[in-house]
Amino acid sequence: MKADNSRECAKLYTRGLSLRDVGKELNISKTTVRNYLIKAGVELSPKDPTPKEVSRWRTRKTKTPPPFGYCYFQGRLVENPIEYDVLLKIHRQWKQGRDANEITHYLNAKKLKPRKAKEWHNKAVKKILARFETKKIVIKGDKL
Template identity: 75%
Template sequence: MVNARAQVIETIPINVTNPRDIIGEICDLYNKNLSLRDIAKELNLSKTTVREHLISAGIALRPKDPTPEEVTRWRIGKTKAPPPFGFCYFQGKLVKNPTEYDTLLKIHRQWKAGMDANELTRYLNAKKLKPRKAKEWHNKAVKKIVTRFESKKVVIKGGKL
């Protein structure tokens, strides 16, 4: 009995390139400041293969650690410390926090009126004004804010920073 079905076999062309062409392309992409990972994705190779080809071609690899110039460019206006109460980081700059700044102004007005940190803590909790993370105000947090006013790190004139 003869099988009535005819099988169609498709051929897939395989693009075999010269290893020197691959090395040249890897070097060109690396000189255009692409990362090893980006080059590997682009050429469908492993990152290790890309690294080995660059080393065999005599290309000096860029350092893993960022240069000090790169670090300063990334951290413009930012530090590892959280911003002080009443402020936040927006696009790398320290700006007024819309949810906390009014509370900061109230603290400043009461401090100017002669309240100390303990009285301010009781005042803020009585008014049910919320601190950044805690459920209620504590003396230590209020003292930090008052210390910033006293050291003139934060100067408020006419109700504005």
């Protein structure tokens, strides 16, 4: 009986049915169908994402907060109108050759606020500068 199921699974699967559909047809589990196909030497097709799944991945808001200077708007990453000016100031200071300590002191002296903290810290500025250096953010002039 198992040999018959194995042949029947292979026949249905090669006709284009999914593992789940083959299992429903033969009243066996999807995992059992998969095991029969592997034992029969049938090459399983890779699961490619559907265009709908891919579009959902591109527009979905993630749990990760957006980088400083940006926010999510209608599922897209866009410039944050409040933070982007500060990001441009950091970029100008960096282009002038100032290091993270000097930029931190500059931002705190100007009383420019970071996203959550009370004042700017060296580590936060270093992360932003690292994004500039690795070209994850490229600002030409004062625009992206």
